[in-house]
Amino acid sequence: MNETTELDPPTIVWDDQGACLRVIDQRWLPHRLVVERLRSVDQVVVAIRQMWVRGAPLIGATAAYGAYFAWQNSGGRDDAAVAAAALKIKAARPTAINLAWAVDHVMRQAREASSEGDRAAAALRAAHDIVAAELERSQRIGEHGLTLIADIAARKHGEPVNVLTHCNAGRLATIDLGTATAPIYLATGRGILVHVWVDETRPRNQGAGLTAWELSRRGVPHTVIVDNAGGHLMQKGLVDLVIVGTDRTTRNGDVVNKIGTYLKALAAHDNGVPFYVALPSSSIDWSMATGGDVPIETRDGSEIGRVFGLDESGKPNSVQIIPPGSDVANYAFDVTPARYVTGLITERGICDATEQSLNARFPVNDR
């Protein structure tokens, strides 16, 4: 374990001298800040599968470097090992569309290189380009989403704008700025008062552990709540806006996101609270008609039965919370039907969660 004293290290960064990818092992947050170095396809697969890195854009970026390692390994030969490595990386997790998208993109760029000797370098450039493009998308999502927050702030006359978010679609899910958090960071950067309700997001507590941590580091006022609480807060008028991310949005605007997102969308709908999804276009699956078609990952039941944190002596530990004889089921994502989505905040602006509106922003020849 490599703990770092950096205050706010990047989620992912290519280390040219070390010829390795540095990522935060997010499993230790918020308790330890651990940076690991990845140097092979297998290490990338482990980091994605074991959720050292998570969040659709960050998974995609990490996978892109995995594809580079495959080309580097083969010395640029387009052999069976390269193809197998690509498949292996794409299979590391099933739901986030960015994973397959990024690997396919790097593979394509490498194969288009003029010679075998150039392929690994082309793959690395393609991975760098994905990182740069995701960062740019976060920035633009932030600018478009900022207008929503600014409009509410103008109506609230100095009262903070209360934004509820689920899971972590924050900087830790991306290269920086996040998707759902990008409008929040940009708003606070411009002096708009924002307060964030952070769903703890069982079973892995990405809200309590990651979103709360990164908002703390960047000085954004926030309050952690259990996932059960959001409906009550909306009934009481304590939520002005919901912004979440997505692991995959299908072409009709159905939003696949962390389990429990759907329940918040229902509550927002029932209480007239705007419900927005912030997403880079890399999270749109144009090949899928509806969210019902997307494979929903089921994960090990131990994620529910054992909760990880710092124990009473301040040491990392986990506690068992269910009786030994009880079964557990662990569905990682759910589908929020497009009809409950007020709008999609993309890098090309805010659009309706409909096929027509998405097509207008992202024409077939310009995706």
Next chain:
Amino acid sequence: MNETTELDPPTIVWDDQGACLRVIDQRWLPHRLVVERLRSVDQVVVAIRQMWVRGAPLIGATAAYGAYFAWQNSGGRDDAAVAAAALKIKAARPTAINLAWAVDHVMRQAREASSEGDRAAAALRAAHDIVAAELERSQRIGEHGLTLIADIAARKHGEPVNVLTHCNAGRLATIDLGTATAPIYLATGRGILVHVWVDETRPRNQGAGLTAWELSRRGVPHTVIVDNAGGHLMQKGLVDLVIVGTDRTTRNGDVVNKIGTYLKALAAHDNGVPFYVALPSSSIDWSMATGGDVPIETRDGSEIGRVFGLDESGKPNSVQIIPPGSDVANYAFDVTPARYVTGLITERGICDATEQSLNARFPVNDR
């Protein structure tokens, strides 16, 4: 701490020889089975406030014995100390209506005794009567609710009936059988296959810790899920019926229950899944017009920030899951509007969640 080897001890029982009330200290479940003896008003208040006992009917029964201790203490004199004790017990927790109802009932019965010397005995009898009446109500709720399960079972031709429940409205919330669980126990007792989806129920995990434990003890198949998962299960057709309890239902049929209940009601509504609330009439607040009038308890944030269980060495421990600098808000209950409630399962049968329907079952002169 008094661990017991009893397999399935009562949640509450009067010990005549010891002149004390024996209750399970439910804070240790599912890890330890601890039975404690209560002998004073103050001990009763602590047991209710610290949630050794919880669940509206069980809180009411425990409080009733608290009121008895007050009369015993005063030697039957209706002095300021008795009145103060009654107020103190009623203030132990704010949301469950059974608490005030039970204390008021015992006070009334004691005051109607023919002499000071008879008052303590009258109070004790009244407390016993409350216990007997609650048990009878659970039995009848079970019989009425059983018809719902049996009807679904008949349509499923041998497939188990999937019931989702939230929090613990089980035998541990009552004298025995529970409210929401009573139909389940009676159905399984008659050989109907039932499988229960158990919401873990953050922040105190009464589902994971209590409902799962008591279903295990009585051999009812069940699966623990995070609170986020219920909507997804309903979308996938994996829930036939939702049954929950209530801490207080107002005369229009609004249901105040554990935080998160409202979100499950919304999901049930969205997916055409019947949503029932099982309640003894002692949980109906005839004095309140709507759920919006009910005080919603907020509890200490440490309930969210620290999760209790057995650590990796098998010892009771707790782990901190949020960063030290983050705020926490802990709302204990929410209000499910009557329009999302398919029906109320009472001891007098199943009725609509409307003032008219409730009044028809419980006329003013027969409550």
